[in-house]
Amino acid sequence: MQHNNNPQLQQYLNHRSQQLPMSASTGTRSDPYTAYAAALMSNQMPLQQNFQQQQSQQQQHEQVQHKLAQLDEEKIYTLVLELLNPNLREQALLELSKKREQYDDLALILWHSFGVMSALLQEIVSVYPLLSPPSLTGIASNRVCNALALLQCVASHQETRTLFLSAHIPLFLYPFLNTTSKTRPFEYLRLTSLGVIGALVKNDNPDVINFLLSTEIIPLCLRIMETGSELSKTVAIFIVQKILLDETGLLYICQTYERFYAVATVLNNMVNNLVETQAIRLLKHVIRCYLRLSENPRAREALRQCLPEPLRDATFSQALKEDITTKRCLAQLLVHLSDNVQAP
Numbered sequence: 504m505q506h507n508n509n510p511q512l513q514q515y516l517n518h519r520s521q522q523l524p525m526s527a528s529t530g531t532r533s534d535p536y537t538a539y540a541a542a543l544m545s546n547q548m549p550l551q552q553n554f555q556q557q558q559s560q561q562q563q564h565e566q567v568q569h570k571l572a573q574l575d576e577e578k579i580y581t582l583v584l585e586l587l588n589p590n591l592r593e594q595a596l597l598e599l600s601k602k603r604e605q606y607d608d609l610a611l612i613l614w615h616s617f618g619v620m621s622a623l624l625q626e627i628v629s630v631y632p633l634l635s636p637p638s639l640t641g642i643a644s645n646r647v648c649n650a651l652a653l654l655q656c657v658a659s660h661q662e663t664r665t666l667f668l669s670a671h672i673p674l675f676l677y678p679f680l681n682t683t684s685k686t687r688p689f690e691y692l693r694l695t696s697l698g699v700i701g702a703l704v705k706n707d708n709p710d711v712i713n714f715l716l717s718t719e720i721i722p723l724c725l726r727i728m729e730t731g732s733e734l735s736k737t738v739a740i741f742i743v744q745k746i747l748l749d750e751t752g753l754l755y756i757c758q759t760y761e762r763f764y765a766v767a768t769v770l771n772n773m774v775n776n777l778v779e780t781q782a783i784r785l786l787k788h789v790i791r792c793y794l795r796l797s798e799n800p801r802a803r804e805a806l807r808q809c810l811p812e813p814l815r816d817a818t819f820s821q822a823l824k825e826d827i828t829t830k831r832c833l834a835q836l837l838v839h840l841s842d843n844v845q846a847p
Contacts, residue, residue, distance in 0.1 A: 579609065586622045610659065610662070610663045626647055639684075644688035645691075648691055655695075661706075668710065676700070680724075683730065693727065697742065701738050703715075704741075721762075724742050729772060729773070736773070747795040763796075767809060775813070781819075787826070790814070791829075
Protein backbone atom coordinates (compact mmCIF):
# COMPACT_ATOMS: atom_id res chain seq x y z
CA MET A 504 0.00 0.00 0.00
CA GLN A 505 1.36 3.41 -1.00
CA HIS A 506 0.99 6.39 1.36
CA ASN A 507 1.27 9.66 -0.48
CA ASN A 508 0.61 11.92 2.48
CA ASN A 509 4.25 11.69 3.70
CA PRO A 510 6.71 11.34 0.76
CA GLN A 511 9.82 11.52 2.95
CA LEU A 512 8.73 8.60 5.10
CA GLN A 513 7.63 6.61 2.03
CA GLN A 514 11.03 7.17 0.41
CA TYR A 515 12.76 5.97 3.58
CA LEU A 516 10.64 2.79 3.64
CA ASN A 517 11.35 1.98 -0.01
CA HIS A 518 15.08 2.50 0.52
CA ARG A 519 15.05 0.44 3.71
CA SER A 520 13.20 -2.44 2.13
CA GLN A 521 15.76 -2.75 -0.62
CA GLN A 522 18.51 -3.32 1.97
CA LEU A 523 16.72 -6.13 3.88
CA PRO A 524 17.28 -9.82 3.20
CA MET A 525 14.48 -11.86 1.62
CA SER A 526 12.52 -14.01 4.07
CA ALA A 527 12.72 -17.67 3.05
CA SER A 528 9.30 -18.55 4.50
CA THR A 529 7.23 -15.63 3.20
CA GLY A 530 9.27 -14.49 0.20
CA THR A 531 9.10 -10.86 1.44
CA ARG A 532 11.58 -8.43 2.99
CA SER A 533 10.84 -7.72 6.70
CA ASP A 534 12.15 -5.42 9.44
CA PRO A 535 10.38 -4.63 12.76
CA TYR A 536 11.34 -0.93 12.63
CA THR A 537 10.10 -0.60 9.06
CA ALA A 538 6.90 -2.37 10.01
CA TYR A 539 6.42 0.01 12.95
CA ALA A 540 6.96 3.05 10.68
CA ALA A 541 4.47 1.63 8.19
CA ALA A 542 1.95 1.17 11.00
CA LEU A 543 2.44 4.79 12.02
CA MET A 544 1.82 5.85 8.44
CA SER A 545 -1.35 3.80 8.23
CA ASN A 546 -2.61 5.51 11.39
CA GLN A 547 -1.55 8.99 10.30
CA MET A 548 -4.71 9.84 8.41
CA PRO A 549 -7.03 9.16 11.39
CA LEU A 550 -4.70 11.23 13.63
CA GLN A 551 -4.73 14.11 11.17
CA GLN A 552 -8.49 13.88 10.88
CA ASN A 553 -8.81 13.92 14.67
CA PHE A 554 -6.53 16.97 14.94
CA GLN A 555 -8.46 18.78 12.21
CA GLN A 556 -11.72 17.95 13.99
CA GLN A 557 -10.38 19.39 17.26
CA GLN A 558 -9.23 22.53 15.42
CA SER A 559 -12.67 22.90 13.88
CA GLN A 560 -14.37 22.51 17.26
CA GLN A 561 -12.02 25.11 18.77
CA GLN A 562 -12.78 27.54 15.97
CA GLN A 563 -16.51 26.98 16.40
CA HIS A 564 -16.18 27.59 20.15
CA GLU A 565 -14.25 30.82 19.55
CA GLN A 566 -16.86 31.96 17.04
CA VAL A 567 -19.64 31.29 19.56
CA GLN A 568 -17.75 33.20 22.27
CA HIS A 569 -17.18 36.10 19.89
CA LYS A 570 -20.87 36.23 19.01
CA LEU A 571 -21.79 36.12 22.72
CA ALA A 572 -19.35 38.96 23.41
CA GLN A 573 -20.92 40.98 20.59
CA LEU A 574 -24.37 40.33 22.02
CA ASP A 575 -23.17 41.38 25.49
CA GLU A 576 -21.66 44.56 24.05
CA GLU A 577 -24.89 45.36 22.23
CA LYS A 578 -26.76 44.75 25.47
CA ILE A 579 -24.42 47.17 27.29
CA TYR A 580 -25.10 49.90 24.73
CA THR A 581 -28.83 49.29 24.99
CA LEU A 582 -28.75 49.54 28.80
CA VAL A 583 -26.68 52.75 28.65
CA LEU A 584 -29.27 54.29 26.34
CA GLU A 585 -32.02 53.20 28.72
CA LEU A 586 -30.39 55.31 31.45
CA LEU A 587 -31.71 58.33 29.59
CA ASN A 588 -35.30 57.10 29.90
CA PRO A 589 -36.66 57.73 33.43
CA ASN A 590 -39.11 54.84 33.01
CA LEU A 591 -36.35 52.35 32.16
CA ARG A 592 -33.55 53.78 34.27
CA GLU A 593 -34.01 51.79 37.48
CA GLN A 594 -33.70 48.39 35.76
CA ALA A 595 -30.83 49.65 33.58
CA LEU A 596 -28.96 50.82 36.69
CA LEU A 597 -29.39 47.39 38.25
CA GLU A 598 -28.24 45.48 35.17
CA LEU A 599 -25.26 47.73 34.46
CA SER A 600 -24.09 47.64 38.07
CA LYS A 601 -23.96 43.83 37.79
CA LYS A 602 -22.02 43.92 34.51
CA ARG A 603 -19.51 46.65 35.40
CA GLU A 604 -16.78 44.14 36.27
CA GLN A 605 -17.26 42.20 33.03
CA TYR A 606 -16.82 45.04 30.55
CA ASP A 607 -13.54 46.95 30.78
CA ASP A 608 -14.61 49.96 28.72
CA LEU A 609 -17.91 50.60 30.48
CA ALA A 610 -16.44 53.68 32.17
CA LEU A 611 -15.54 55.20 28.80
CA ILE A 612 -19.02 54.55 27.42
CA LEU A 613 -20.69 56.03 30.50
CA TRP A 614 -18.54 59.17 30.46
CA HIS A 615 -18.67 59.88 26.73
CA SER A 616 -22.33 59.03 26.13
CA PHE A 617 -24.42 62.18 25.90
CA GLY A 618 -26.55 62.83 28.99
CA VAL A 619 -25.53 59.68 30.91
CA MET A 620 -23.41 61.31 33.63
CA SER A 621 -26.15 63.91 34.11
CA ALA A 622 -28.66 61.11 34.56
CA LEU A 623 -26.45 59.46 37.20
CA LEU A 624 -26.03 62.76 39.05
CA GLN A 625 -29.77 63.25 38.89
CA GLU A 626 -30.15 59.92 40.72
CA ILE A 627 -27.71 61.16 43.39
CA VAL A 628 -29.36 64.53 43.91
CA SER A 629 -32.88 63.08 43.95
CA VAL A 630 -32.32 61.43 47.35
CA TYR A 631 -30.93 64.51 49.10
CA PRO A 632 -34.37 65.39 50.53
CA LEU A 633 -34.49 61.93 52.16
CA LEU A 634 -31.29 62.50 54.15
CA SER A 635 -32.66 64.94 56.71
CA PRO A 636 -34.87 64.06 58.40
CA PRO A 637 -33.70 60.50 57.65
CA SER A 638 -36.39 58.81 55.56
CA LEU A 639 -34.37 56.82 53.03
CA THR A 640 -36.04 53.49 52.19
CA GLY A 641 -34.29 50.29 51.22
CA ILE A 642 -35.57 50.51 47.63
CA ALA A 643 -34.39 54.10 47.23
CA SER A 644 -31.04 53.23 48.79
CA ASN A 645 -30.50 50.28 46.44
CA ARG A 646 -31.32 52.42 43.41
CA VAL A 647 -28.94 55.26 44.27
CA CYS A 648 -26.24 52.75 45.25
CA ASN A 649 -26.49 51.19 41.79
CA ALA A 650 -25.84 54.67 40.37
CA LEU A 651 -22.90 55.05 42.78
CA ALA A 652 -21.51 51.72 41.59
CA LEU A 653 -21.38 53.09 38.04
CA LEU A 654 -19.68 56.25 39.31
CA GLN A 655 -17.12 54.01 41.02
CA CYS A 656 -16.52 52.35 37.66
CA VAL A 657 -15.75 55.77 36.14
CA ALA A 658 -13.57 56.74 39.13
CA SER A 659 -11.52 53.54 38.79
CA HIS A 660 -10.72 53.80 35.08
CA GLN A 661 -7.38 55.35 34.19
CA GLU A 662 -8.78 57.35 31.27
CA THR A 663 -11.78 58.80 33.11
CA ARG A 664 -10.41 59.31 36.64
CA THR A 665 -8.95 62.76 35.96
CA LEU A 666 -12.10 63.86 34.13
CA PHE A 667 -14.14 62.62 37.08
CA LEU A 668 -12.07 64.77 39.44
CA SER A 669 -12.07 67.82 37.19
CA ALA A 670 -15.86 67.77 37.24
CA HIS A 671 -15.75 67.67 41.08
CA ILE A 672 -18.17 64.75 41.05
CA PRO A 673 -16.92 63.35 44.43
CA LEU A 674 -18.43 66.41 46.11
CA PHE A 675 -21.91 65.13 45.21
CA LEU A 676 -21.25 62.14 47.51
CA TYR A 677 -20.26 64.10 50.61
CA PRO A 678 -23.85 64.64 51.83
CA PHE A 679 -24.15 60.85 51.98
CA LEU A 680 -20.93 60.55 54.01
CA ASN A 681 -22.22 63.24 56.34
CA THR A 682 -25.25 61.19 57.44
CA THR A 683 -25.36 59.57 60.89
CA SER A 684 -28.42 57.30 60.77
CA LYS A 685 -27.60 53.71 61.75
CA THR A 686 -30.33 52.13 59.62
CA ARG A 687 -29.35 49.63 56.94
CA PRO A 688 -30.28 51.88 53.94
CA PHE A 689 -28.06 54.68 55.25
CA GLU A 690 -25.20 52.36 56.15
CA TYR A 691 -25.30 50.86 52.65
CA LEU A 692 -25.37 54.37 51.17
CA ARG A 693 -22.31 55.48 53.17
CA LEU A 694 -20.39 52.30 52.39
CA THR A 695 -21.03 52.55 48.65
CA SER A 696 -20.07 56.24 48.66
CA LEU A 697 -16.84 55.40 50.47
CA GLY A 698 -16.21 52.79 47.79
CA VAL A 699 -16.14 55.51 45.13
CA ILE A 700 -13.57 57.54 47.09
CA GLY A 701 -11.62 54.36 47.83
CA ALA A 702 -11.46 53.61 44.11
CA LEU A 703 -9.98 57.07 43.53
CA VAL A 704 -7.17 56.71 46.09
CA LYS A 705 -6.36 53.12 45.24
CA ASN A 706 -3.87 53.96 42.49
CA ASP A 707 -1.73 56.42 44.52
CA ASN A 708 -2.36 59.35 42.20
CA PRO A 709 -1.03 62.66 43.67
CA ASP A 710 -3.74 64.61 41.82
CA VAL A 711 -6.39 62.61 43.65
CA ILE A 712 -4.78 63.32 47.03
CA ASN A 713 -4.45 67.03 46.27
CA PHE A 714 -8.10 67.18 45.28
CA LEU A 715 -9.27 65.35 48.41
CA LEU A 716 -7.14 67.55 50.67
CA SER A 717 -8.97 70.56 49.28
CA THR A 718 -12.24 69.08 50.53
CA GLU A 719 -13.52 67.89 53.93
CA ILE A 720 -12.92 64.19 53.22
CA ILE A 721 -10.65 63.65 56.26
CA PRO A 722 -13.18 64.86 58.88
CA LEU A 723 -15.91 62.84 57.15
CA CYS A 724 -13.77 59.68 57.20
CA LEU A 725 -12.74 60.25 60.83
CA ARG A 726 -16.36 60.37 61.96
CA ILE A 727 -17.18 57.15 60.09
CA MET A 728 -14.08 55.54 61.62
CA GLU A 729 -15.61 56.22 65.03
CA THR A 730 -19.31 55.56 64.46
CA GLY A 731 -19.70 53.40 61.34
CA SER A 732 -20.01 49.65 60.91
CA GLU A 733 -16.83 47.60 60.83
CA LEU A 734 -16.87 47.47 57.03
CA SER A 735 -17.43 51.24 56.70
CA LYS A 736 -14.69 51.88 59.25
CA THR A 737 -12.33 49.70 57.22
CA VAL A 738 -12.93 51.59 53.96
CA ALA A 739 -12.76 54.98 55.72
CA ILE A 740 -9.44 54.24 57.42
CA PHE A 741 -8.13 52.82 54.13
CA ILE A 742 -8.79 56.25 52.56
CA VAL A 743 -7.06 58.05 55.45
CA GLN A 744 -4.12 55.65 55.22
CA LYS A 745 -3.75 56.32 51.48
CA ILE A 746 -3.76 60.06 52.16
CA LEU A 747 -1.08 59.60 54.83
CA LEU A 748 1.09 57.51 52.51
CA ASP A 749 1.28 60.44 50.12
CA GLU A 750 3.98 62.89 51.19
CA THR A 751 1.69 65.88 50.70
CA GLY A 752 -1.03 64.16 52.70
CA LEU A 753 1.32 63.39 55.60
CA LEU A 754 2.57 66.99 55.70
CA TYR A 755 -1.00 68.29 55.56
CA ILE A 756 -2.17 66.24 58.55
CA CYS A 757 0.94 67.02 60.60
CA GLN A 758 1.00 70.71 59.65
CA THR A 759 -1.19 71.82 62.56
CA TYR A 760 -1.76 70.45 66.03
CA GLU A 761 -5.53 70.42 65.47
CA ARG A 762 -5.32 68.14 62.41
CA PHE A 763 -2.88 65.76 64.05
CA TYR A 764 -4.90 65.69 67.27
CA ALA A 765 -8.12 64.89 65.38
CA VAL A 766 -6.52 61.93 63.58
CA ALA A 767 -4.61 60.67 66.65
CA THR A 768 -7.71 60.85 68.87
CA VAL A 769 -9.81 58.76 66.48
CA LEU A 770 -7.00 56.21 66.07
CA ASN A 771 -6.65 56.01 69.85
CA ASN A 772 -10.39 55.38 70.27
CA MET A 773 -10.25 52.71 67.59
CA VAL A 774 -7.42 50.90 69.38
CA ASN A 775 -9.42 50.88 72.62
CA ASN A 776 -12.39 49.38 70.77
CA LEU A 777 -10.19 46.83 69.04
CA VAL A 778 -9.08 45.50 72.41
CA GLU A 779 -12.61 44.10 72.70
CA THR A 780 -13.50 43.36 69.08
CA GLN A 781 -10.08 42.09 67.88
CA ALA A 782 -11.05 43.09 64.32
CA ILE A 783 -7.84 42.21 62.50
CA ARG A 784 -8.54 44.09 59.26
CA LEU A 785 -9.07 47.33 61.14
CA LEU A 786 -6.06 46.72 63.36
CA LYS A 787 -3.79 46.36 60.33
CA HIS A 788 -4.83 49.75 58.99
CA VAL A 789 -4.56 51.43 62.41
CA ILE A 790 -0.99 50.19 62.88
CA ARG A 791 0.00 51.31 59.37
CA CYS A 792 -1.47 54.77 60.00
CA TYR A 793 0.52 55.10 63.23
CA LEU A 794 3.65 53.86 61.49
CA ARG A 795 3.30 56.43 58.74
CA LEU A 796 2.65 59.23 61.25
CA SER A 797 5.80 58.22 63.11
CA GLU A 798 7.84 59.10 60.02
CA ASN A 799 7.07 62.79 60.57
CA PRO A 800 9.40 64.33 63.22
CA ARG A 801 6.72 66.43 64.95
CA ALA A 802 4.19 63.61 64.95
CA ARG A 803 6.82 61.18 66.22
CA GLU A 804 7.50 63.37 69.25
CA ALA A 805 3.79 63.57 70.02
CA LEU A 806 3.25 59.82 69.57
CA ARG A 807 5.94 59.07 72.12
CA GLN A 808 3.54 60.55 74.63
CA CYS A 809 0.15 59.46 73.28
CA LEU A 810 0.57 56.08 71.57
CA PRO A 811 -2.10 53.78 73.08
CA GLU A 812 -0.78 51.34 75.65
CA PRO A 813 -2.33 48.26 73.95
CA LEU A 814 0.06 48.84 71.03
CA ARG A 815 3.04 48.97 73.40
CA ASP A 816 2.32 45.79 75.35
CA ALA A 817 1.30 42.30 74.21
CA THR A 818 -2.43 43.00 73.97
CA PHE A 819 -2.64 42.13 70.27
CA SER A 820 0.11 39.51 70.13
CA GLN A 821 -2.35 36.63 69.83
CA ALA A 822 -4.45 38.42 67.20
CA LEU A 823 -1.35 39.12 65.10
CA LYS A 824 0.20 35.71 65.63
CA GLU A 825 -0.29 34.65 62.00
CA ASP A 826 0.27 38.09 60.46
CA ILE A 827 4.03 38.49 60.12
CA THR A 828 3.81 41.68 58.04
CA THR A 829 1.65 43.59 60.52
CA LYS A 830 3.76 42.36 63.44
CA ARG A 831 6.80 43.75 61.68
CA CYS A 832 5.02 47.10 61.14
CA LEU A 833 4.16 47.29 64.84
CA ALA A 834 7.73 46.47 65.84
CA GLN A 835 9.03 49.13 63.45
CA LEU A 836 6.60 51.67 64.94
CA LEU A 837 7.90 50.98 68.44
CA VAL A 838 11.48 51.34 67.22
CA HIS A 839 10.62 54.72 65.68
CA LEU A 840 9.22 55.89 69.00
CA SER A 841 12.16 54.70 71.07
CA ASP A 842 13.81 57.60 72.92
CA ASN A 843 17.22 56.79 71.49
CA VAL A 844 15.97 56.80 67.90
CA GLN A 845 15.69 60.21 66.30
CA ALA A 846 14.70 59.20 62.77
CA PRO A 847 13.11 56.18 61.11
